[in-house]
Amino acid sequence: MAERSDKAALKAELATPKARFEVARRNLVGTLKERKKQVARAVKELGKLQEERDAREQEVRLAAEREITHLCEAAADLTRIFASEDEARRYFAVVDRAKIEENEFNLNLPRYVDTFEPEKVLPLAEASAQLAVASEAAEKAQAALRKLLTGVSGERA
Numbered sequence: 001m002a003e004r005s006d007k008a009a010l011k012a013e014l015a016t017p018k019a020r021f022e023v024a025r026r027n028l029v030g031t032l033k034e035r036k037k038q039v040a041r042a043v044k045e046l047g048k049l050q051e052e053r054d055a056r057e058q059e060v061r062l063a064a065e066r067e068i069t070h071l072c073e074a075a076a077d078l079t080r081i082f083a084s085e086d087e088a089r090r091y092f093a094v095v096d097r098a099k100i101e102e103n104e105f106n107l108n109l110p111r112y113v114d115t116f117e118p119e120k121v122l123p124l125a126e127a128s129a130q131l132a133v134a135s136e137a138a139e140k141a142q143a144a145l146r147k148l149l150t151g152v153s154g155e156r157a
Contacts, residue, residue, distance in 0.1 A: 090115055 081087045093112040103111045122130070 089113070 081091055090113060091109075095112050099112070100107070109115070
């Protein structure tokens with residue numbers, strides 16, 4: 001019988017550490033679950049941040065490509081302008097100080113460079129021929145319009 005009382009005493013003695021162990025295990029499981037939720041939220045936030053970063057990188061990449069295209073077009077324009085002396089005169093001028101003083105130190109380009117293209121003058125014979133062709137076309141258009149209007153007014157009656 002001593003064994004049974006020893007077992008009961010041992011069992012009673014074991015109940016307290018077992019209860020403490022169970023409480024500690026529950027606390028640990030709760031902490032682990034909470035930590036898992038935190039990690040999941042952090043992963044989700046990192047995913048969103050990654051998407052935002054990717055979108056911004058794409059925007060920057062597109063803006064850079066537009067700027068590069070613009071610069072290439074400007075370089076091509078400058079190359080074209082420098083290739084022709086007449087064209088360069090429309091955009092650039094070397095003037096002396098006296099000319100600048102004469103313009104009251106105003107450095108606006110139109111004061112030094114003639115940017116206007118001269119109007120093309122047609123020979124009189126060519127202009128007369130174009131006028132005749134245009135007049136003939138206008139007469140034909142008026143005749144066609146009269147015919148259409150007559151047809152429309154005739155249908156109403």
